[in-house]
Amino acid sequence: AVSSLGCLCALTVLIRYCNRDFDDEKILIQHQKAKHFKCHICHKKLYTGPGLAIHCMQVHKETIDAVPNAIPGRTDIELEIYGMEGIPEKDMDERRRLLEQKTQESQKKKQQDDSDEYDDDDSAASTSFQPQPVQPQQGYIPPMAQPGLPPVPGAPGMPPGIPPLMPGVPPLMPGMPPVMPGLMMPMGGMMPPGPGIPPLMPGMPPGMPPPVPRPGIPPMTQAQAVSAPGILNRPPAPTATVPAPQPPVTKPLFPSAGQMGTPVTSSSTASSNSESLSASSKALFPSTAQAQAAVQGPVGTDFKPLNSTPATTTEPPKPTFPAYTQSTASTTSTTNSTAAKPAASITSKPATLTTTSATSKLIHPDEDISLEERRAQLPKYQRNLPRPGQAPIGNPPVGPIGGMMPPQPGIPQQQGMRPPMPPHGQYGGHHQGMPGYLPGAMPPYGQGPPMVPPYQGGPPRPPMGMRPPVMSQGGRY
Amino acid sequence: MSLFGTTSGFGTSGTSMFGSATTDNHNPMKDIEVTSSPDDSIGCLSFSPPTLPGNFLIAGSWANDVRCWEVQDSGQTIPKAQQMHTGPVLDVCWSDDGSKVFTASCDKTAKMWDLGSNQAIQIAQHDAPVKTIHWIKAPNYSCVMTGSWDKTLKFWDTRSSNPMMVLQLPERCYCADVIYPMAVVATAERGLIVYQLENQPSEFRRIESPLKHQHRCVAIFKDKQNKPTGFALGSIEGRVAIHYINPPNPAKDNFTFKCHRSNGTNTSAPQDIYAVNGIAFHPVHGTLATVGSDGRFSFWDKDARTKLKTSEQLDQPISACCFNHNGNIFAYASSYDWSKVRTPGPAPGAPRQQSQALGSEGLGLSCDSSQDSHVSLGRSPSPPCKGKLQDFLKWLWGFSTAFGQNPAHRKCSASVSHYGLLCSWAQKHRQAGGCTL
Numbered sequence: 023a024v025s026s027l028g029c030l031c032a033l034t035v036l037i038r039y040c041n042r043d044f045d046d047e048k049i050l051i052q053h054q055k056a057k058h059f060k061c062h063i064c065h066k067k068l069y070t071g072p073g074l075a076i077h078c079m080q081v082h083k084e085t086i087d088a089v090p091n092a093i094p095g096r097t098d099i100e101l102e103i104y105g106m107e108g109i110p111e112k113d114m115d116e117r118r119r120l121l122e123q124k125t126q127e128s129q130k131k132k133q134q135d136d137s138d139e140y141d142d143d144d145s146a147a148s149t150s151f152q153p154q155p156v157q158p159q160q161g162y163i164p165p166m167a168q169p170g171l172p173p174v175p176g177a178p179g180m181p182p183g184i185p186p187l188m189p190g191v192p193p194l195m196p197g198m199p200p201v202m203p204g205l206m207m208p209m210g211g212m213m214p215p216g217p218g219i220p221p222l223m224p225g226m227p228p229g230m231p232p233p234v235p236r237p238g239i240p241p242m243t244q245a246q247a248v249s250a251p252g253i254l255n256r257p258p259a260p261t262a263t264v265p266a267p268q269p270p271v272t273k274p275l276f277p278s279a280g281q282m283g284t285p286v287t288s289s290s291t292a293s294s295n296s297e298s299l300s301a302s303s304k305a306l307f308p309s310t311a312q313a314q315a316a317v318q319g320p321v322g323t324d325f326k327p328l329n330s331t332p333a334t335t336t337e338p339p340k341p342t343f344p345a346y347t348q349s350t351a352s353t354t355s356t357t358n359s360t361a362a363k364p365a366a367s368i369t370s371k372p373a374t375l376t377t378t379s380a381t382s383k384l385i386h387p388d389e390d391i392s393l394e395e396r397r398a399q400l401p402k403y404q405r406n407l408p409r410p411g412q413a414p415i416g417n418p419p420v421g422p423i424g425g426m427m428p429p430q431p432g433i434p435q436q437q438g439m440r441p442p443m444p445p446h447g448q449y450g451g452h453h454q455g456m457p458g459y460l461p462g463a464m465p466p467y468g469q470g471p472p473m474v475p476p477y478q479g480g481p482p483r484p485p486m487g488m489r490p491p492v493m494s495q496g497g498r499y
Numbered sequence: 500m501s502l503f504g505t506t507s508g509f510g511t512s513g514t515s516m517f518g519s520a521t522t523d524n525h526n527p528m529k530d531i532e533v534t535s536s537p538d539d540s541i542g543c544l545s546f547s548p549p550t551l552p553g554n555f556l557i558a559g560s561w562a563n564d565v566r567c568w569e570v571q572d573s574g575q576t577i578p579k580a581q582q583m584h585t586g587p588v589l590d591v592c593w594s595d596d597g598s599k600v601f602t603a604s605c606d607k608t609a610k611m612w613d614l615g616s617n618q619a620i621q622i623a624q625h626d627a628p629v630k631t632i633h634w635i636k637a638p639n640y641s642c643v644m645t646g647s648w649d650k651t652l653k654f655w656d657t658r659s660s661n662p663m664m665v666l667q668l669p670e671r672c673y674c675a676d677v678i679y680p681m682a683v684v685a686t687a688e689r690g691l692i693v694y695q696l697e698n699q700p701s702e703f704r705r706i707e708s709p710l711k712h713q714h715r716c717v718a719i720f721k722d723k724q725n726k727p728t729g730f731a732l733g734s735i736e737g738r739v740a741i742h743y744i745n746p747p748n749p750a751k752d753n754f755t756f757k758c759h760r761s762n763g764t765n766t767s768a769p770q771d772i773y774a775v776n777g778i779a780f781h782p783v784h785g786t787l788a789t790v791g792s793d794g795r796f797s798f799w800d801k802d803a804r805t806k807l808k809t810s811e812q813l814d815q816p817i818s819a820c821c822f823n824h825n826g827n828i829f830a831y832a833s834s835y836d837w838s839k840v841r842t843p844g845p846a847p848g849a850p851r852q853q854s855q856a857l858g859s860e861g862l863g864l865s866c867d868s869s870q871d872s873h874v875s876l877g878r879s880p881s882p883p884c885k886g887k888l889q890d891f892l893k894w895l896w897g898f899s900t901a902f903g904q905n906p907a908h909r910k911c912s913a914s915v916s917h918y919g920l921l922c923s924w925a926q927k928h929r930q931a932g933g934c935t936l
Contacts, residue, residue, distance in 0.1 A: 083805060083806060084804055084805055084806075085756055087754065087755060087756075093749070122653065167697070252922060324780075382760075382769050382770040382771070382772050383769045383770070383771055384712075384735065384736055384771065384772045385771050385772060385773045385774070385792055385793070385837050385838050386713075386735045386736075386773075386792070387837070387838070388688075388776050389712065389713050389735070391687070392626075392671075392673055392687070392713065392715070393735075393774070393837045393838060394630065395628075395648065395671070395713075396837055397561070397587075398586075398587065398605050398628055403561065403587050403605060404586075411911045450551055481580070
């Protein structure tokens with residue numbers, strides 16, 4: 023049994039970005055350099071995340087937002103992590119909890135000597151998932167020592183971005199579908215929430231463990247609850263059908279696991295809607311490169327894989343994009359109270375923009391309305407909007423009435439200028455009682471309500487002499 | 500073919516020489532300025548489709564008018580016609596055959612402008628200002644799609660006063676784009692919906708926004724087979740997200756990049772982050788242009804994930820941009836966009852910056868020749884007008900000249916007048932080799 027190096031919490035040496043375990047920090051560092059801190063342009067290996075960012079900026083003039091091959095939630099490129107150093111405390115805590123969970127599960131599952139498994143795993147010569155000797159105080163078995171879980175084949179040669187370990191669940195290795203269900207079964211039986219797990223597994227958003235057995239992961243829990251509503255409601259994914267759906271779903275769930283884009287995807291886990299959408303999407307929106315039907319299936323499910331930043335939606339508290347932290351974190355913290363409307367999505371509501379943070383300032387007024395809305399409210403622009411009683415010739419909206427804007431001095435409108443001819447007497451729903459548009463105060467009128475504004479016929483008032491009083495009725499309508 | 504029945508009475512190009520002695524940056528790129536620019540901010544630009552010989556530019560402004568210019572190969576612009584709404588015009592688009600122009604306005608209507616007869620009729624009605632308008636040409640139907648702040652998306656057969664279809668939006672429509680068979684609509688509260696237009700428009704997918712701030716502009720891009728495959732979404736936070744609809748690897752393929760920000764993060768001063776006001780894709784090269792409230796426009800290569808070029812800073816925000824049908828001309832409108840609520844006073848943008856400012860942006864020219872000749876127009880206000888809400892379009896012709904990278908170009912200066920035109924453009928070549936600054 024190989025013990026971990028003297029890392030902070032005596033856990034298995036872990037690779038922070040993709041949850042892969044190493045027993046040797048040297049190898050960990052090598053892995054970090056090769057997989058997470060390697061420039062995708064020139065393949066130069068850097069030592070840290072920020073180092074990579076600076077290199078790309080200086081040499082390639084390119085900005086990097088996230089650590090390559092990192093699982094969602096661990097993409098922060100600003101954290102200076104080298105080997106085991108620099109890992110945020112919360113990540114360590116999370117890791118500890120996960121390992122504890124795994125230990126409990128595996129202990130329940132098999133009452134055998136842990137050391138036996140370790141030996142087995144050792145013999146497999148896989149650098150990852152090498153279990154740690156049981157820590158008496160910890161009382162858990164390192165994650166990888168799961169029965170039935172074949173040692174990870176050739177860990178170093180693993181596809182880039184080994185699928186992140188789902189806490190309590192053996193890593194979802196591509197090509198190991200048969201193993202998954204096998205594991206799920208017994209584990210399902212063991213754990214109290216067992217029955218609930220298999221169905222949850224397939225639909226889990228990336229990196230999100232099933233909520234029940236993961237009490238220690240609040241952000242994920244909450245996120246999952248929100249993000250996998252449809253999936254949680256799909257009890258009909260009983261253990262019987264677990265085998266099928268799991269593999270497919272896991273692929274898109276861990277986009278960082280490189281080769282996720284392979285076959286799978288019966289997407290039986292997907293709701294029927296997603297399925298049909300995915301199917302139709304094939305024809306309509308061809309994806310790039312090898313977009314096979316397979317890929318589109320899982321991509322369509324759960325709405326998560328579509329996003330480039332699934333983690334952002336599921337872990338609001340964590341700033342997954344360092345760039346965001348600069349402009350939004352500080353502002354968010356200070357202006358959350360002033361944020362008017364709740365965000366439609368899960369992510370934290372962006373702050374109002376009048377806040378000036380130490381690092382950035384958004385040049386934009388209140389975020390709740392757009393620049394155009396704000397501008398349209400100005401009296402200047404409402405002067406000419408249709409008003410009741412002004413409709414000439416039954417033409418509601420337009421008409422030279424209401425005056426063409428005063429600020430038209432330099433515009434010779436003589437020729438070529440015809441007043442617009444809106445002949446719509448039939449256009450309902452025209453609320454002439456609302457000269458201005460006030461966002462947020464929109465009347466709940468649908469299209470074509472029987473509100474016929476009072477049209478007053480009459481000759482068009484002579485415009486300020488700038489428009490030929492030609493108001494021939496279009497009559498198209 | 501004679502499109503317009505009458506010649507316009509707009510002013511002709513000016514005669515006075517353009518004096519650039521003052522350090523006004525209304526046209527730092529020395530681009531061609533369009534004659535008779537509207538008197539208020541320009542909200543939207545649109546070039547004629549390839550079915551029309553020549554290039555015609557439509558601009559909608561906050562002065563309630565929609566103007567049309569013919570842009571000749573020489574860069575000369577000829578005002579052609581104008582139509583009015585009773586409210587500011589927020590969006591314009593062309594029909595596929597180039598015979599009609601559709602305009603959307605704050606007066607809650609949309610109009611169809613028949614250029615041949617120079618008549619405009621109302622074709623759409625909403626309960627709130629119409630923010631977007633697009634022409635959809637499907638094999639089995641054609642219609643106009645209007646998006647409004649009344650949270651609906653309506654589809655109109657121009658012959659009927661009732662919409663063919665009404666789709667509810669989660670929030671006010673802020674921007675949209677259509678490339679058959681895909682349509683993308685971005686709404687307030689960072690809503691994002693993709694529609695498929697085959698047979699009939701229907702909602703395809705609601706997407707979790709890749710951006711954290713208010714959506715401001717969106718543009719669909721196509722793949723190598725010329726099929727729409729994704730879109731670029733800009734927000735008010737100086738950031739654009741590139742999003743593929745069905746990528747093999749979403750986490751890798753989708754990304755965001757920062758743009759339209761002042762200073763670098765290395766400076767001690769807080770970085771000013773500006774809104775991205777418009778995005779346009781080059782029809783041939785697939786590179787994209789973004790324009791922002793910081794008064795600059797930039798070109799980007801989304802596949803190489805590099806910035807190709809950033810312009811000098813104009814003294815006003817750039818509110819809209821557009822490529823012509825073959826990508827030879829790039830038009831951008833410089834006008835106040837209310838991003839700085841206080842009165843403009845001196846230049847509403849950041850302090851004038853010289854060309855060195857570009858260096859801080861890490862600008863680089865791409866290695867592959869991307870943008871061919873682009874022409875933009877502009878206008879040169881005389882100094883007293885600088886602080887006011889003056890708008891002008893700019894034609895960029897040979898933006899590379901600003902960097903002096905390309906020796907093989909020629910410049911020709913032109914004249915300008917108050918509210919008039921200035922023509923100064925340079926022929927641009929293919930960028931030789933590549934050089935990153």
